[in-house]
Amino acid sequence: MLIVESSADEEPDRLEAFLRHYLDLNRDLPAILDAVDIDPFMHHSIETFWGMRILNQEVWECLASFILSQNNNVPRIKGIIRTLATRFGEEITLEDSVDYAFPTPQALADAGVETLYDCRLGYRAPYLWTVSSEIAAGVFDLEALKRLPYPEAKRELMRFKGIGEKVADCICLFSLGHVQALPIDVWVKRIIEQLYLKRQGSIREIRQFAEDYFGEYLGYAQQYLFHYARTVGLEDLLTTES
DNA sequence: CACCAGGTAGATC
DNA sequence: GATCTACATGGT
Numbered sequence: 001m002l003i004v005e006s007s008a009d010e011e012p013d014r015l016e017a018f019l020r021h022y023l024d025l026n027r028d029l030p031a032i033l034d035a036v037d038i039d040p041f042m043h044h045s046i047e048t049f050w051g052m053r054i055l056n057q058e059v060w061e062c063l064a065s066f067i068l069s070q071n072n073n074v075p076r077i078k079g080i081i082r083t084l085a086t087r088f089g090e091e092i093t094l095e096d097s098v099d100y101a102f103p104t105p106q107a108l109a110d111a112g113v114e115t116l117y118d119c120r121l122g123y124r125a126p127y128l129w130t131v132s133s134e135i136a137a138g139v140f141d142l143e144a145l146k147r148l149p150y151p152e153a154k155r156e157l158m159r160f161k162g163i164g165e166k167v168a169d170c171i172c173l174f175s176l177g178h179v180q181a182l183p184i185d186v187w188v189k190r191i192i193e194q195l196y197l198k199r200q201g202s203i204r205e206i207r208q209f210a211e212d213y214f215g216e217y218l219g220y221a222q223q224y225l226f227h228y229a230r231t232v233g234l235e236d237l238l239t240t241e242s
Numbered sequence: 243c244a245c246c247a248g249g250t251a252g253a254t255c
Numbered sequence: 256g257a258t259c260t261a262c263a264t265g266g267t
Binding site for chain 1: 251
Binding site: 071072073075076080117120123124125202204 | 256262263266
């Protein structure tokens with residue numbers, strides 16, 4: 001959930017600039033889609049979801065959320081995030097409704113690892129606590145991370161215990177604007193195997209194929225196929241031959 | 243009661 | 256490198 005704070009006397013330019021970045025409107029989407037519209041599967045996915053963009057989400061929230069996502073299901077991920085926000089997030093009041101912001105790194109660091117276990121994070125508790133603490137203490141600098149090119153950003157993220165290749169790529173694609181990143185989860189693996197490889201393949205093979213095949217806008221290509229497979233169905237794509 | 247869920251770390255061959 | 260397994264928790 002995104003909340004944009006703004007007051008009447010604040011320059012509207014700043015809000016517009018923020019939204020343009022958040023919605024990824026600064027990127028030339030038609031050019032990107034044209035570049036990855038290279039086969040019937042992509043063509044059909046693009047036609048169906050024309051206009052879909054990959055949001056540039058807030059880095060810290062994205063990073064923390066994807067640490068929690070590993071080997072976990074979506075409803076429970078949402079539940080845990082809700083719990084963390086309610087317990088450690090700043091209260092936000094809008095007219096007569098109350099909600100809570102995603103907790104700051106400092107708030108989670110202060111909470112302590114034992115308290116995070118209480119929030120049912122399981123073995124992910126120390127992962128999240130360590131990252132929170134390093135960011136809160138200024139040991140790990142998110143602003144510096146934003147300036148890094150894709151390979152370096154990914155490598156820096158993967159230094160943390162609890163951030164592997166998939167989570168690092170999620171952070172790179174969904175919050176750092178690196179559209180060449182490819183998070184390979186079970187779905188992406190299944191999609192590439194069934195549509196293109198026509199056989200099972202290792203993570204390394206999947207990545208190699210996808211990089212060679214889709215090129216620099218790999219992340220966008222992935223997003224269209226992924227969204228199609230998860231909302232319409234992968235079987236549906238398999239039967240599109242033109 | 244097994245098996246799974248938007249993976250990862252650590253050990254081993 | 257490629258492969259195997261434990262890992263917390265809650266749902267089917």
